[in-house]
Amino acid sequence: MKGTASVILHLTTILIFQLIGETLARSFGLIIPGPVLGMALLLAFFIAVPRAAASIQPTAQGLLSHLSLLFVPAGVGIVGHLDRLGTDGPAILLALAVSTALAIAVGALVFSGLSKLMGASE
Structure with missing residues (x-):
């Protein structure tokens, strides 16, 4: 029973930090999403x-190994709206392609800027 209790405690710890981040983000009107702020606080x-990190790591790894389950609702939503995909599909595809390219470009620019800032040789 100790194993189950520790998993519940670890999940509760993760969720408490998410709640703290959400509360801070909403209370102060921050532009940073609450879960991101909570993750930074965690x-x-x-x-x-560091002992807490080592203790929570197995539970977090287990949670991450089942992360794909969170994408099931998105897949069901797509199947439920296939008719809209036919009419709005090209616009959605264009938006996905452009946003992906922009995300990659911004990531590359940030990496390049940080490597120059940190003095890394090219």
């Missing part, structure tokens, strides 16, 4: 208390 907690 990272700071892990840096401050």
Whole structure:
């Protein structure tokens, strides 16, 4: 029973940090999404208390291994709206292609800028 209790405690810890981030983001009207802020706070907690990070890691790995289950509702939604995909499909495809290209370009520029800032040789 100790194993189950620790998994529940670890999941509760992760969710509490998400709640804290969500509360801070909404309370102060921040542009950073609450879950992202919560994840940053969780990272700071892990840096401050490395033993907690080592303890929560197996539970987090288990959660990440089943992350694909979260994409099932999106797949069901697509199947449920196939008729719209026929009419709006080209616009959706164009938006996906452009946003993906922009995300890759911005990522490359940020990486390039950070490597120059950190003094890494090319």
